């Protein structure tokens with residue numbers, strides 16, 4: 001039985017990875033989950049310099065999910081490169097570094113700094129506001145998506161995954177823009193912009209007023225977007241959004257995802273990633289599936 005998948009020439013032992021920002025850089029969860037058993041670990045977003053993140057409160061529970069407005073708090077690329085990469089390199093898993101920035105130059109600086117580091121792929125989070133363009137998120141303008149993809153690709157030594165925002169009218173336009181810019185892979189979905197109001201405090205549940213909705217509540221939207229993107233581009237897709245178990249992961253794979261990321265589920269069940277791997281294996285045995293790749297995009 002084969003569970004290996006290939007993402008732009010990088011071979012993963014299975015299609016299950018962590019979702020950025022929900023697994024730290026692996027150290028805390030590594031005490032509970034054998035990181036050697038995962039296809040890849042995707043790190044929390046890292047910028048060129050340390051970011052303090054947003055004021056608290058920064059997370060709130062919602063029906064079937066959560067809202068977060070962490071604001072991409074991170075220690076900056078220097079600390080990350082010294083502390084987190086050597087930790088992850090001890091394991092036999094692929095390392096995917098999630099990159100954030102405020103300007104194209106910010107992203108390029110991190111991508112160049114990572115060029116000689118032992119990381120396997122880069123995931124570029126383009127849901128951050130582009131302050132140079134007056135706060136319009138990169139990920140909501142197809143011209144900006146194509147331009148930043150092209151610029152990052154010019155400087156990147158590792159294959160590039162562009163992480164798309166679901167807060168758009170037509171995801172296929174964004175997927176095609178990333179492909180046109182030279183993306184090797186696309187990943188989706190990031191969180192959906194939401195709001196929760198605390199009726200007792202009579203204010204917003206998170207200090208940022210709005211936050212990103214994730215968890216099982218977003219899964220049907222995510223599966224739909226993965227299906228649409230898979231039918232719009234030729235490059236591989238990493239699917240995510242509300243995956244709690246193997247059944248959820250298989251929906252994404254059947255819709256067209258070559259690999260999947262498990263995010264919010266880790267907060268609820270720290271063993272979720274490992275359980276998704278063994279659950280997919282059981283499903284393949286049950287239905288006599290020889291190769292996981294037979295399932296990718298099998299529902300049309």
Ligand SMILES: Cc1cc2nc3c(=O)[nH]c(=O)nc-3n(C[C@H](O)[C@H](O)[C@H](O)COP(=O)(O)O)c2cc1C
Nearest residue numbers: 019020021045068125189190214215241242263264
């Ligand atoms: C607390 C939290 C922090 C996150 N941080 C990042 C991040 O740093 N970079 C990024 O690209 N996505 C980040 N995400 C988005 C997730 O990687 C994922 O795309 C999204 O939550 C949907 O998957 P899920 O429903 O399985 O969580 C974060 C999500 C959560 C809940």
